[in-house]
Amino acid sequence: MDMQVSYLDRLFDAGILMDMGVDGLYARSGLFEDVVSGIEAMVSRVGRADGAETMRFPPGMYMKHFEKSGYMGNFPQLAGTIHSFCGCEADHMSLIQCLQAGEDWTKDQKATDLAYTPAACYPLYPIVAARGELPVEGGVYDIESYCFRHEPSKDPARQQLFRQREFVWMGKAENVQGFRQKWMDRAQAIMTELQLPHEIEVANDPFFGRAGRMMKNTQREQTLKFELVIPITSTSNPTACCSFNYHTDKFGQTFGLKTADGEVAHTGCVGFGLERITLALFHHHGLDAKLWPEGVRKALWG
Numbered sequence: 635m636d637m638q639v640s641y642l643d644r645l646f647d648a649g650i651l652m653d654m655g656v657d658g659l660y661a662r663s664g665l666f667e668d669v670v671s672g673i674e675a676m677v678s679r680v681g682r683a684d685g686a687e688t689m690r691f692p693p694g695m696y697m698k699h700f701e702k703s704g705y706m707g708n709f710p711q712l713a714g715t716i717h718s719f720c721g722c723e724a725d726h727m728s729l730i731q732c733l734q735a736g737e738d739w740t741k742d743q744k745a746t747d748l749a750y751t752p753a754a755c756y757p758l759y760p761i762v763a764a765r766g767e768l769p770v771e772g773g774v775y776d777i778e779s780y781c782f783r784h785e786p787s788k789d790p791a792r793q794q795l796f797r798q799r800e801f802v803w804m805g806k807a808e809n810v811q812g813f814r815q816k817w818m819d820r821a822q823a824i825m826t827e828l829q830l831p832h833e834i835e836v837a838n839d840p841f842f843g844r845a846g847r848m849m850k851n852t853q854r855e856q857t858l859k860f861e862l863v864i865p866i867t868s869t870s871n872p873t874a875c876c877s878f879n880y881h882t883d884k885f886g887q888t889f890g891l892k893t894a895d896g897e898v899a900h901t902g903c904v905g906f907g908l909e910r911i912t913l914a915l916f917h918h919h920g921l922d923a924k925l926w927p928e929g930v931r932k933a934l935w936g
């Protein structure tokens with residue numbers, strides 16, 4: 635924990651992150667964003683060969699699609715829904731009185747049609763399903779979104795609002811698994827170029843409650859999710875910076891995704907945690923990016 639606090643303080647002192655009053659919510663400096671852009675450019679260069687269709691999402695998604703995704707079943711503790719004032723003038727008066735008296739004014743806020751996006755690829759599935767069957771060769775998508783997870787922490791690598799860059803594949807099971815393997819190799823090559831120590835592990839997601847323990851076992855036994863981990867604020871508990879997911883036909887069933895021959899589509903995705911990789915670079919190469927190894931600077935900025 636101390637390492638996490640001291641790294642966060644060093645980032646604040648260097649002006650790389652700026653405190654916004656809440657743990658896990660930070661403003662980013664121009665330098666931080668230059669590093670993010672460099673990582674994005676590397677990922678784009680590698681992924682371009684796949685002919686992916688590009689989409690960029692806002693940080694919120696339609697509540698109905700959020701409900702369908704199953705996120706509340708697995709991670710209710712991390713989810714964020716968007717609420718708003720929906721009352722009349724009298725309700726407004728009492729809200730103002732509560733605000734002025736320093737009392738809880740949020741009790742009458744009502745859920746809207748929006749939830750924060752918990753994983754970048756969730757908004758993609760309904761968009762693709764609405765188009766009808768996938769092309770014969772399947773679908774490949776290059777997406778990015780701000781994501782929300784309610785887990786306030788002093789660990790700068792565990793933010794509440796952060797960006798996930800993803801490549802998503804849809805189609806036949808064997809092709810989706812092949813894509814995942816290809817991206818596991820590609821992501822490791824990227825981290826080697828960035829001179830970051832890394833390992834691939836079977837993931838250990840924080841599924842909620844007793845039923846969640848079963849989900850955790852299934853995920854591990856079927857190796858549905860791998861992570862690329864890099865030590866940032868702890869060497870014994872390195873941070874997941876990329877994930878490689880095989881969803882089987884779960885999202886295909888849920889959102890009605892069909893292959894060209896009418897079968898339920900399988901899906902998979904690779905996610906790059908842009909803030910986490912950036913923080914790994916500052917941790918391993920120092921807070922002054924001008925002093926980073928020449929090879930790392932070249933990989934990021936040419």
Ligand code: ZN
Nearest residue numbers: 753755800903
């Ligand atoms: Zn995904």
